[in-house]
Ligand code: SRM
């Protein structure tokens with residue numbers, strides 16, 4: 135490792151607070167692309183330049199430029215969208231993007247396929263929906279996630295509110311975003327410094343991306359341990375007394391580079407509700423100052439925690455706070471999936487969690503999902519909440535409006551039932567054709583794999599058994615595959631590494647079971663395990679726990695020991 139800062143560090147420093155030459159690049163009509171330096175900077179504005187990988191070869195043969203377009207990720211802390219906002223976002227998908235809305239694993243929307251000449255108009259249309267895309271990507275604090283449904287209880291609402299406040303507090307102070315995209319219009323609630331100064335981040339921002347989440351047990355629906363910093367609600371006598379704080383989670387790794395690994399967060403201590411944002415800020419500043427700025431592959435907080443140790447990190451946070459974090463308090467998670475179907479909240483309102491295949495809201499000949507949701511949004515009888523499992527909640531519905539939602543869904547062939555417990559608990563990252571880093575299919579392939587797995591599950595009498603299945607097109611881990619009881623991670627077209635043995639509540643990662651398996655081999659390996667699980671499982675035993683008890687894989691007990699004890703099948 136060299137101590138020389140990586141080139142991104144110079145780029146950030148010299149970017150004039152994230153402006154670069156983005157504005158100039160937008161007006162160049164000869165190309166659908168922007169300059170490589172601006173491509174790095176535009177991430178801080180919530181966008182990625184991509185190209186359609188399905189047509190790369192053909193275009194290259196014809197000596198044409200790649201089919202460039204932009205992905206835009208919205209900042210929607212807590213994932214809540216009102217019905218009028220949904221309608222406007224749905225219009226944006228038609229006018230500027232690829233006619234789909236993509237719910238992400240961090241409970242926000244992405245638009246895909248926006249061409250350069252429409253980028254500014256799309257950003258402005260998003261602003262008209264009262265959203266923005268600042269810091270949705272880049273070396274800063276990303277959109278902050280909280281519990282799936284803020285309407286479920288008073289505590290859930292508090293988690294949602296603090297996620298929103300944390301997101302605002304952590305926004306970069308630069309005016310670059312409003313200048314480039316919004317002709318200077320202000321972002322409500324966003325602090326602006328004059329003269330321009332990044333009071334939390336400094337001019338080189340963070341060494342790498344940084345993710346916050348807020349969870350309310352017993353649901354770990356945000357996978358709290360997978361993120362740089364998590365807050366776990368501690369509720370006593372029905373009141374939120376504060377938060378256990380976790381640090382050092384992250385899923386990304388690189389195949390074959392053992393110094394990179396996914397890691398689950400450790401509990402650092404406890405803070406009161408009032409202290410939470412201060413604690414969040416101080417943790418970010420320690421990572422800002424201690425994080426690795428020479429090797430971006432080792433720059434996430436998880437590596438900082440490994441390098442310095444949890445105790446030293448805690449001591450530094452305490453020093454910067456001017457008070458000590460408290461002892462962590464007891465909590466218990468039960469699951470990391472969503473609870474599907476209709477439920478009623480404390481205030482007697484109804485909420486429907488609908489399974490959305492890989493989070494892609496689109497119409498197909500078989501099912502007019504996007505149209506159905508749009509018709510429901512047009513009625514303005516609910517809010518919409520996106521979940522970290524890529525699903526959608528129709529929230530806050532009156533008893534009168536409930537049958538209307540059921541009717542519209544049925545009329546458009548959208549079933550609120552799923553064909554299996556495995557499908558209900560599945561996640562697939564985007565991968566091909568838009569993701570530049572994909573090594574294999576994911577979103578377009580997982581449904582096929584699930585159908586084949588469902589054949590085996592039916593044989594084993596396990597159709598309704600909830601099993602967490604996750605797939606990604608590469609080891610970066612966008613679908614949190616190392617927390618799948620069954621995890622598939624792309625290696626090359628058609629080939630995946632197969633992982634088994636994660637805990638159903640998201641508290642233990644899985645372990646590599648077989649390398650470079652194609653579909654036939656994956657199914658051949660999984661069938662006997664699933665059949666045995668059908669026959670030999672103990673009462674309440676989850677599939678991931680069984681895979682360990684039956685000796686298929688060793689448990690990943692210590693959060694960073696992902697690569698240890700692997701015995702390949
Ligand atoms: Fe991710 C990079 C998509 C959640 C870890 N991720 C990417 C990019 C932007 C590819 C790129 O850099 O060129 C992908 C764009 C694909 C596309 O065409 O849209 C991408 N990540 C996604 C989404 C859309 C996956 C999805 O199917 O929903 C998720 C958007 C979340 C959001 O709304 O903010 C998404 N990414 C995650 C998660 C899951 C999470 O945070 O809960 C992870 C693992 C957790 C973590 O951060 O460690 C994740 N994405 C990565 C990494 C690995 C980072 C690392 O530390 O090594 C990369 C690559 C990188 O940053 O270099 C990456």
Ligand code: SF4
Nearest residue numbers: 563569572607608612
């Ligand atoms: Fe792309 Fe890999 Fe993330 Fe999937 S896991 S979206 S293939 S970067």
